[in-house]
Amino acid sequence: MKQFLSPTDLGDLHQAFREALEIKNDRYHYVEAGRNKTLLMIFFNNSLRTRLSTQKAAMNLGMNVIVLDVNQGAWKLETERGVIMDGDKSEHLLEAIPVMGCYCDLIGVRSFARFDNRADDYNEHILQQFIRYSGRPVFSMESATVHPLQAFADYITIEEHKRTQRPKVVLTWAPHPKALPQAVPNSFAEWMVAANYDVVVVQPEGYELDERFTRGATVMYNQDEALSGADFVYAKNWSAYREPNYGQILSKDMNWTITSQKMALTNNAFFMHCLPVRRNMIVTDEVIESPQSLVIPEAANREISATVVLKRMLDALNK
Amino acid sequence: MKQFLSPTDLGDLHQAFREALEIKNDRYHYVEAGRNKTLLMIFFNNSLRTRLSTQKAAMNLGMNVIVLDVNQGAWKLETERGVIMDGDKSEHLLEAIPVMGCYCDLIGVRSFARFDNRADDYNEHILQQFIRYSGRPVFSMESATVHPLQAFADYITIEEHKRTQRPKVVLTWAPHPKALPQAVPNSFAEWMVAANYDVVVVQPEGYELDERFTRGATVMYNQDEALSGADFVYAKNWSAYREPNYGQILSKDMNWTITSQKMALTNNAFFMHCLPVRRNMIVTDEVIESPQSLVIPEAANREISATVVLKRMLDALNK
Amino acid sequence: MKQFLSPTDLGDLHQAFREALEIKNDRYHYVEAGRNKTLLMIFFNNSLRTRLSTQKAAMNLGMNVIVLDVNQGAWKLETERGVIMDGDKSEHLLEAIPVMGCYCDLIGVRSFARFDNRADDYNEHILQQFIRYSGRPVFSMESATVHPLQAFADYITIEEHKRTQRPKVVLTWAPHPKALPQAVPNSFAEWMVAANYDVVVVQPEGYELDERFTRGATVMYNQDEALSGADFVYAKNWSAYREPNYGQILSKDMNWTITSQKMALTNNAFFMHCLPVRRNMIVTDEVIESPQSLVIPEAANREISATVVLKRMLDALNK
Numbered sequence: 001m002k003q004f005l006s007p008t009d010l011g012d013l014h015q016a017f018r019e020a021l022e023i024k025n026d027r028y029h030y031v032e033a034g035r036n037k038t039l040l041m042i043f044f045n046n047s048l049r050t051r052l053s054t055q056k057a058a059m060n061l062g063m064n065v066i067v068l069d070v071n072q073g074a075w076k077l078e079t080e081r082g083v084i085m086d087g088d089k090s091e092h093l094l095e096a097i098p099v100m101g102c103y104c105d106l107i108g109v110r111s112f113a114r115f116d117n118r119a120d121d122y123n124e125h126i127l128q129q130f131i132r133y134s135g136r137p138v139f140s141m142e143s144a145t146v147h148p149l150q151a152f153a154d155y156i157t158i159e160e161h162k163r164t165q166r167p168k169v170v171l172t173w174a175p176h177p178k179a180l181p182q183a184v185p186n187s188f189a190e191w192m193v194a195a196n197y198d199v200v201v202v203q204p205e206g207y208e209l210d211e212r213f214t215r216g217a218t219v220m221y222n223q224d225e226a227l228s229g230a231d232f233v234y235a236k237n238w239s240a241y242r243e244p245n246y247g248q249i250l251s252k253d254m255n256w257t258i259t260s261q262k263m264a265l266t267n268n269a270f271f272m273h274c275l276p277v278r279r280n281m282i283v284t285d286e287v288i289e290s291p292q293s294l295v296i297p298e299a300a301n302r303e304i305s306a307t308v309v310l311k312r313m314l315d316a317l318n319k
Numbered sequence: 320m321k322q323f324l325s326p327t328d329l330g331d332l333h334q335a336f337r338e339a340l341e342i343k344n345d346r347y348h349y350v351e352a353g354r355n356k357t358l359l360m361i362f363f364n365n366s367l368r369t370r371l372s373t374q375k376a377a378m379n380l381g382m383n384v385i386v387l388d389v390n391q392g393a394w395k396l397e398t399e400r401g402v403i404m405d406g407d408k409s410e411h412l413l414e415a416i417p418v419m420g421c422y423c424d425l426i427g428v429r430s431f432a433r434f435d436n437r438a439d440d441y442n443e444h445i446l447q448q449f450i451r452y453s454g455r456p457v458f459s460m461e462s463a464t465v466h467p468l469q470a471f472a473d474y475i476t477i478e479e480h481k482r483t484q485r486p487k488v489v490l491t492w493a494p495h496p497k498a499l500p501q502a503v504p505n506s507f508a509e510w511m512v513a514a515n516y517d518v519v520v521v522q523p524e525g526y527e528l529d530e531r532f533t534r535g536a537t538v539m540y541n542q543d544e545a546l547s548g549a550d551f552v553y554a555k556n557w558s559a560y561r562e563p564n565y566g567q568i569l570s571k572d573m574n575w576t577i578t579s580q581k582m583a584l585t586n587n588a589f590f591m592h593c594l595p596v597r598r599n600m601i602v603t604d605e606v607i608e609s610p611q612s613l614v615i616p617e618a619a620n621r622e623i624s625a626t627v628v629l630k631r632m633l634d635a636l637n638k
Numbered sequence: 639m640k641q642f643l644s645p646t647d648l649g650d651l652h653q654a655f656r657e658a659l660e661i662k663n664d665r666y667h668y669v670e671a672g673r674n675k676t677l678l679m680i681f682f683n684n685s686l687r688t689r690l691s692t693q694k695a696a697m698n699l700g701m702n703v704i705v706l707d708v709n710q711g712a713w714k715l716e717t718e719r720g721v722i723m724d725g726d727k728s729e730h731l732l733e734a735i736p737v738m739g740c741y742c743d744l745i746g747v748r749s750f751a752r753f754d755n756r757a758d759d760y761n762e763h764i765l766q767q768f769i770r771y772s773g774r775p776v777f778s779m780e781s782a783t784v785h786p787l788q789a790f791a792d793y794i795t796i797e798e799h800k801r802t803q804r805p806k807v808v809l810t811w812a813p814h815p816k817a818l819p820q821a822v823p824n825s826f827a828e829w830m831v832a833a834n835y836d837v838v839v840v841q842p843e844g845y846e847l848d849e850r851f852t853r854g855a856t857v858m859y860n861q862d863e864a865l866s867g868a869d870f871v872y873a874k875n876w877s878a879y880r881e882p883n884y885g886q887i888l889s890k891d892m893n894w895t896i897t898s899q900k901m902a903l904t905n906n907a908f909f910m911h912c913l914p915v916r917r918n919m920i921v922t923d924e925v926i927e928s929p930q931s932l933v934i935p936e937a938a939n940r941e942i943s944a945t946v947v948l949k950r951m952l953d954a955l956n957k
Contacts, residue, residue, distance in 0.1 A: 028355045036666045038694060048415065052385055052422040056357060059383040064697040066690055084918040086815040091914030095933060096686065099913065102938040103690040120676075177405040275418065276410030280403040288414075295414060300421040367734065371704055371741040375676060378702040496724040516733045594737065596730030600721040607733075614733060619740040 001312040003131055005124070005146050006187075007194035013155065016308060020156045023307045027060045030307075033314050034063030041067045041141065044111040044126065049275060049302050050141045050149065054108055057306035061314065066104065094130055097115035101134035106313050108151035110141040111179040115239070115247030121145060121181075122210070137222065137313045142183055145210075149309065150274050151187035153301035154194055157294055158232055161270055166198055167231035168267070172223055173203035174282040175252045176237030184274050185238050188212040193217055202226035206250045209241055223256055230266040233258060235273050235282050258283040263292070270294045320631040322450055323458035324443070324465050325506075332474065335627060342626045346379045349626075352633050353382030359423035360386045362459065363430040363445065368594060368621050369460045369468065372379035373427055376625030385423065397446065412448055420453035425632050429460040432500040434513065434558070434566030440464060440500075441529070456632045461502055464529075469593050470506035471624035476516055476617045477551055480589055485517055486550035486584070491542055492522035493601040494571045495556030503593050504557050505532040505606045512536055521545035522557075524567045526611050529560055542575055549585040552577060554601050578603040582611070589613045639950045642697055642777035643762075643784050644825075645832035651793065654946060658794045663944045665698045668945075671952050672701030678742035679705045679779065682749040682764065687913060687940055688787065692746055695944035698870070699952065704742065731767055739772035739908045744951050748779040751819040753877075753885030759783060759819075760848070775951045780821055783848075788912050789825035790943035791832055795936045796861065796870055799908055804836055805869035806905070810861055811841035812920040813890045814875030822912050823876050824851040831855055840864035844888045847879055861894055868904040871896060873911050873920050896921040908932045 001009055010016045023029065039058045043051070051067070058065045070077065077096050078089040085092065100107065109130050113121040121144040130138045140146055158167065169192050171185055185201075186209060192199040193216035201209065202220040220226045227233060235258045240248050257280070263269065271283065271293045279285055288295060320328060342348065356375045362370070370386070377384045389396065396415050397408040404411065419426065425527045428449050432440040440463040449457045459465055477486065490504055503529050504520070505528060511518040512535035520528065521539040539545045546552060554577045559567050576599070582588060590602065590612045598604055607614060639645055648654045661667065677696045683688070689705070696703045708715065716727040723730065738745065747768050751759040760784040768776045778784055796805065807830050809823055823839075824847060830837040830852035839847065840858040858864045864916050865871060873896045878886050895918070901907060909921065909931045917923055926933060 031355065036669065038697060040690070048387075048410070049418055052359070052387065052419065055385050056383075056422040059357060064694075066693050068686075068690065078917075082918070082923060085916040086919055090915050090916065091686070095913050095915060095937075098934050101685055101935040102691065102934070103694040103941055138364060275414050278404040278409065279397075279411050280401070281405055285401060296417045296421070299414075299418040303422055350674065367706075367729070367735055369679070371706065371738065374704050375702075378676060478721065557819040594733050596733060597723040597731050599717075599720070600724055604720060615736045615740070618733075618737040622741055 001316050004309050004313070005148055007148070007191050008161070010152070010312070013195055016152070017156060019308045019311070020304045023060070023311070024304050027307065030052050030311055031060065031062040033311060034058065034061035034134065036102040037106070037314060037317070038064040038066060039106045039108065039310065040100060040107045041065065042100065042110065043067070043069045047110055047141065049299055050110060053302035054141060054149070054306045057310050058230060060303070060307050061082045061310055063310070065280050079129070092212060094133060097130055097133040098135065101136045104136060106310065106316060107134055107136045108139045108141040109138060109143060113144040113247070114185065115179065118246040120244065137316065139309055139313070144181065144185055146187045147183045147274070148187050149302060149305050150184060151191035152305035152309070153298055154188060154234070154272065154274070155191050155303060156301045157272070157298045162231065164231065166196065168198040168200065168229055169232045169234065170200045170230040171234045171236065172226065172256070172258070173207050174235045174237050174256050174258060175254055176278055178254070179239040179247055179249050180217050180237050182209055182238045182241055185209055185236050188189055188234055188236070189213045189217055199286040200226045204251050204253065204256070206240055206245060207238065209238070223262070224265055227262060231270045233252065233266060233269045233271050235271070237282060242282050257281060258287055260284065260286050263287055268292065272298055275299055320635050321456050323628050323632070324462070324467055326510050326583060327618045329471070332514055335471070335479050336475060338630070339623045342379070343623050346626070349630055350381040351500055352380065353377065353380035356425070356633060356636070357383040357385060357423040358427065358629065359419055360384065360427045361419065361429065362386070362388045366429055366460065368618055372621035373460060373468070374624045375622045376629050377621070379626050380629055382629070385430060398448070401588055413452060416452040417454065418451055420455045423455060423506060425629065426453055426455045427458045427460040428462060430462050432463040432502065432566070433611050434498065434617055436444065437562065437565040454605045456635065458628055458632070463500065464502055465506045466502045466593070467506050468621060468624050468628065469503060470510035471554070471628070472617055472620035473507060473591065473593070474510050475620045475623060476591070476613055477516070480613060481550065483550065485515065487517040487519065487548055488547050488551045489519045489521060489549040490553045490555065491575070491577070492526050493556050493575050493577060494554070494555045494573055495569070495597055495600055498558040498566055498568050499556050501528055501557045503561050504528055504555050507553055507555070508532045508536055519545045523570045523575070524573065525559055525561065525564060526557065527561060528557070542581070546584040548580055548623060549588045552582065552585060552588045552590050554590070556601060576600060577606055579603065582606055587611065591617055640775050642947050642951070643786055647828050648790070648950070651833055654790070655794060655797050657946045657949070658942045661698070661949070662942050665945070668949055669698065669700040671949055672696065672699035673746070675952060675955070676702040676704060676742040677744045677746065677948065678738055679703065679746045680738065680748070681705070681707045682922060685748055685779065687937055688748060691940035692779060692944045694941045695948050698941070699948055701948070702767050727875055732771065735768055735771040736773065736886045738904040742774060743955060744948065745772055745774045745776045747776060747781060748778040749781050751782040751821065751885070753817065756881065758928070762921055775908055775954065777947055777951070782819065783821055784825045785821045785912070786825050787940060787943050787947065788822060788892065789829035790947070791936055791939035792826060792872070792910065792912070793829050794939045794942060795910070795932055796835070799932060800869065802869065804834065806836040806838065806867055807870045807872065807874045808838045808840060808864050808868040809874065810864060810894070810896070811845050812873045812875050812894045812896060813892055814916055814919055815890070816874050817877040817882065817887050820847055820876045820879050823874050825848055826872055827851045827855055828873070838864045840890045842891065842894070844878055844880065844883060847876070861900070862903055865900055865903040868907045869902065870883050871904060871907045871909050873909070875920060888952070898922065898924050901925055910936055
């Protein structure tokens with residue numbers, strides 16, 4: 001595995017789930033697999049879960065880990081070519097990336113959407129430069145449009161908790177004070193469809209996601225109707241994808257907050273969210289603290305999904 | 320050992336001192352004890368000695384270490400319940416803490432007093448939430464009211480240097496330009512009393528510490544009188560504990576600075592301070608550089624106290 | 639080896655090159671050499687290559703590594719003696735340095751020239767305090783006047799690529815928007831002379847380097863003339879060394895930028911730069927992306943030079 005952005009990079013999801021269970025059962029089973037291999041984690045943006053769970057995953061595999069915060073303790077990088085670099089950026093990614101590749105075996109990159117330009121974000125400009133120029137296998141630790149380690153952990157969590165072969169999984173938009181990227185809902189929709197679940201995506205008008213990710217899901221606009229009979233409710237805020245409103249907030253409608261009344265419409269659904277979550281915006285205290293809430297098990301599975309992915313990448317290195 | 324805040328968590332201090340000497344004699348003696356165990360160190364505030372010495376202690380035990388700076392490279396956390404989270408805090412401790420617990424085996428927390436509200440500080444609001452919600456053994460790396468790793472290191476240092484069975488140990492207030500927490504003097508007084516030394520605490524009127532920590536010590540207001548016959552002089556600044564002045568500076572009286580003249584009143588006492596120290600405010604250059612100064616050996620014993628504590632916590636995990 | 643600042647600390651450079659090749663051939667050959675030894679890397683200034691390559695080098699040797707960013711997550715340090723410390727600096731280097739030495743076996747220090755005072759910079763005020771007070775072997779990770787890990791990597795790179803026994807190596811000044819230290823050109827000149835190459839240093843009037851570093855090199859002022867017949871072109875900006883202009887920018891003359899036209903004057907020379915480089919200020923896109931550009935192999939050799947240096951220091955510890 002040379003890159004990790006989408007479910008197709010993993011191949012058969014059932015096989016990946018079996019590997020996840022194997023690691024969950026004995027986290028250090030492959031502690032020799034990463035001996036004398038180094039993971040470089042590069043953060044262009046903040047992180048809690050990804051930072052901790054990916055480090056833990058690498059340690060499960062006996063790897064060395066180097067963490068680099070690019071806007072803290074390191075340079076601001078120029079990303080365009082042909083520029084006379086007389087401003088505040090003292091290094092070009094075209095030098096910085098191959099150099100980073102020299103000192104490690106695998107690279108994880110966190111680089112959020114910037115909302116300057118949808119095409120730049122949706123081309124995964126920064127991540128793709130790492131893939132092209134680093135000379136190393138690269139995985140997304142949430143990039144501009146995808147968050148596959150999260151979606152893989154969500155998939156593991158649903159497989160562990162589902163009560164029917166093909167559960168109804170509802171991804172619903174919810175309000176938030178700031179403009180957020182589409183990375184989490186994009187990947188969640190994409191992975192749920194790849195898992196062959198009954199997938200519904202529901203949002204207010206204007207918040208439709210890129211069809212590349214929602215193809216195969218039912219797209220709706222009435223939250224109550226969507227929640228009916230749901231087995232899993234995945235709440236998440238995102239900003240508008242469609243032009244000319246890309247990256248903008250079109251609504252903060254608190255009627256979309258997930259409450260106990262909303263959950264009563266479902267098939268006693270489990271509640272999910274990738275975290276961090278704004279309580280009483282996205283979801284009430286009552287729902288997130290209920291026995292049906294899976295937010296902590298989901299987060300715990302981030303260690304597992306990352307361990308499976310790193311193990312696959314190490315295996316490919318050794319071939 | 321499920322938590323570490325006070326000398327009672329360690330039990331018999333003489334036994335703890337013997338373990339300290341054993342580790343000091345061979346720091347890597349238990350390098351297998353922490354194999355495939357992960358320490359998470361969470362800093363809500365800056366640190367030098369604690370950051371380095373605790374990492375070193377974990378490495379002595381062969382542990383993996385993850386360091387998280389919560390206000391650098393990670394989120395600002397909401398700590399209250401029931402808040403509509405539409406401000407600058409994007410995550411609640413009630414999610415963040417259990418998640419952090421998922422990715423590690425032991426947790427150290429640095430979280431200073433905020434001085435907003437004495438009750439919140441003296442309830443150890445943040446540390447206690449980690450104890451309640453993380454699902455992991457938790458130790459203070461200086462929290463709102465205590466700094467037990469420091470006080471344990473101070474105890475080791477005094478045991479190593481004492482010339483009588485029950486030395487006279489004087490904790491004296493000294494001036495400082497900023498308002499400081501009471502954590503270090505609280506723990507120092509508590510541990511010295513627990514060690515059954517002859518303990519004197521001396522400070523200007525209004526600077527009396529919480530009696531929970533000084534019970535068993537002699538409380539005085541005349542520094543010269545207190546220093547008479549002292550075997551160990553521990554200087555430290557702290558802000559007022561008593562209401563309505565909690566967290567305030569009541570005096571910057573430079574007559575309380577520890578000078579050679581002051582040290583001449585003692586029984587050729589050793590000088591101690593937890594560091595960092597403001598030279599020529601707390602203590603003169605001359606005293607801190609004298610052969611009687613123990614500030615560096617104290618700091619060196621921070622590695623030892625932390626190794627003993629982590630070793631105890633690892634032993635409890637494996638039971 | 640108790641310190642590493644100059645080529646004389648390494649002794650015979652040919653022998654050092656042989657050790658470099660041995661490690662390059664099998665990076666983990668000495669993975670047991672650093673078992674239970676701890677490297678402390680202290681950064682007073684930003685770093686990318688040095689941070690990553692030195693960590694990797696320590697991991698090659700099986701060492702534990704602690705990274706400390708002094709102005710991020712730790713204190714601002716007082717460096718003068720006799721000051722009444724009532725300002726924003728809460729700790730003195732005279733306490734902080736010995737304490738840091740307590741928790742590690744080797745210390746690397748990054749501390750750039752401040753340009754306040756040439757004598758302070760050229761006395762290597764901060765680095766020398768670490769050498770005097772830490773009690774540990776200390777190496778420069780670029781200090782005020784030298785960058786020996788870079789120059790050693792440059793030497794390795796030239797030995798690997800040279801086509802004649804004694805190549806002509808030209809160090810040329812080039813324009814830059816900000817005032818930069820002389821550390822890289824100082825060390826480069828010093829090491830190239832020590833390697834007994836035919837060394838030319840060329841710069842505009844007023845940019846002459848300290849003769850302590852350029853003694854043995856030919857100093858010129860005409861770039862075209864200097865480049866004639868060059869086997870290696872090492873471009874670098876630096877600010878003025880000579881008083882009364884120390885630390886100042888005297889020229890931003892873009893005629894000194896290394897272009898294909900300039901490279902055509904050479905003996906099909908290799909292009910070198912320590913990175914980070916300002917493209918189209920120091921060198922054009924065309925030259926840095928050409929097959930003659932060695933900027934990435936140079937950077938890759940930073941891991942090798944650091945591994946050799948750490949290995950030497952570990953060997954000295956174990957004697």
